[in-house]
Amino acid sequence: MPQVVMVTGASSGIGKSIAEVLSTAGYIVYGSSRKAHNGDSALGFKMVSLDVTDENSIRSAVDYIIETHGKLDVLVNNAGLGILGPGESVSDLEVREIFNTNFFGLINVCRAVVPIMRKQNSGHIINISSIAAEMGLPFRGIYSASKAAVDRYSEALNMELKPFGVHVSIIQPGDFNTGINDNRKVASFIPDVYKVAYEDARDIIVQEVSHSPSPGPIGKAVLELIREKNPSIRKRVAPLLTRLSPQIKFLLPWNVFSRLIANRYSKGKK
Numbered sequence: 001m002p003q004v005v006m007v008t009g010a011s012s013g014i015g016k017s018i019a020e021v022l023s024t025a026g027y028i029v030y031g032s033s034r035k036a037h038n039g040d041s042a043l044g045f046k047m048v049s050l051d052v053t054d055e056n057s058i059r060s061a062v063d064y065i066i067e068t069h070g071k072l073d074v075l076v077n078n079a080g081l082g083i084l085g086p087g088e089s090v091s092d093l094e095v096r097e098i099f100n101t102n103f104f105g106l107i108n109v110c111r112a113v114v115p116i117m118r119k120q121n122s123g124h125i126i127n128i129s130s131i132a133a134e135m136g137l138p139f140r141g142i143y144s145a146s147k148a149a150v151d152r153y154s155e156a157l158n159m160e161l162k163p164f165g166v167h168v169s170i171i172q173p174g175d176f177n178t179g180i181n182d183n184r185k186v187a188s189f190i191p192d193v194y195k196v197a198y199e200d201a202r203d204i205i206v207q208e209v210s211h212s213p214s215p216g217p218i219g220k221a222v223l224e225l226i227r228e229k230n231p232s233i234r235k236r237v238a239p240l241l242t243r244l245s246p247q248i249k250f251l252l253p254w255n256v257f258s259r260l261i262a263n264r265y266s267k268g269k270k
Contacts, residue, residue, distance in 0.1 A: 003226070004028045004069045006062070008052055008109060009079030011036065011043070013178035014128060014215045018076055019045045021219030022226075030065055032079070038064050052079045052105030055112070062112045071120060074226055075113045077106045078128040080146075084202055085187025086194045087141040094187060095142055102146035107153065114161065121165040124231060126222055127154045131172045131238055134246040135257075138265050139194075139201045151234075158233055167231045171222060174238025175208050176215040201265040 005022050009015040010031025019031040023045040031043065032050035038061070040047045050061040065072055081101045083094060106127060117123025132140060133147035151170055158168035190198055221237045236243040249257050 001069075002026055002028050003073035004030070004065065004071055005074040005076065005226075006030045006032065006048070006065060006072060006113075007076040007078055008032045008050060008105075010045075010047070014173065014176065014218050015076075015078040016043065017215040018078060018219040018222050019043070021216070021223055025223055027074075027226075028069065030061075032061060050109075052109055053100050055108050058108055058112045062116070066116065072113060072116055073120075073122065074124045074126065075109065075117075076126045076128065076222060077109055079105060080128065082140075082143050082184040083187065084139050084184060084198075084205070085142070085190065086139060086198060089189045089191055089194075090142050090187045091189070094185065097185070098142050099146050099149070102143075103149045103153070106150060110157065114157075114166070117166045118161065118164045123166040124226060125154075125157070125161075125166065125168045126225055127168070127170050128218075129154070129170050129172050131174050131236060131242055131245060133172060135249055135261065138262060139198055140205075155233065168233070169225050169231050170234045171218060171225070172234060172236045172238075173215070173218050174236070174242040175212040176218065177209055177212045178215050197266065200267040204265050204267065 005027045007015050007019045007022070007029065010019045011033035015031060019029045023029040029045040031045055031047050033047065034049065034051045036047035036049045038048050048061040048064055049057065051057040062072065079101060081098050083090065083098050085094070110125060113123075113125070117125070127150055129150045130147040132144045133151045136144050154168050154170045161168060218237050221235050225231050225235060
């Protein structure tokens, strides 16, 4: 029987691309979104209704898959939100919304799936993070922090579950054209003192995403991880310089590296 896969946040963007690649490769794929109906296949793969911030919703989705197939082999945690804004002015409510989806939501899904995989003595959890997890980026500090939390949690979970035959991996994408420019949240208050720098960074980020490739390579990276006998803990999917940026950060003095990053997101210094 083909492996059964669940991909959260699969109605569009990265999640949809992953689900399409895996479905084409012969896996039984269940994407998820809050507005989906269990068993719907309008996107070319099956869907389940799932809200990562609602544990009852998660349990119902996982139960539906287990009742249908008796197993769950791969979980891809992809559901996430982006936000732009100065660290000083992002509200507590806005911070919690990002972390509730990007981090606590991911943990919620893992809590529901890990006991099943542990009992099977097999399984693979792939958490979609970001290269932004490796460094703070101006006006994206909250997003970077949420993804850094995903990475540290994933590393620990990998060590905890290995004795039970369950693998945990991290995918760190760079910029891809996924529609995030339309869905990204913005802090409700931007102090005037940050306005010029913030608008410069925002415009550059929007332009970079708009000119980035489609997210197909991320689906291919997930497929490669699933097929690996001893899966890697981390794969970076991005142009070479972006993939190397964590190593560059490690090698350079912080004041030099931070100046390079700040200049990248400043129109006035280009």
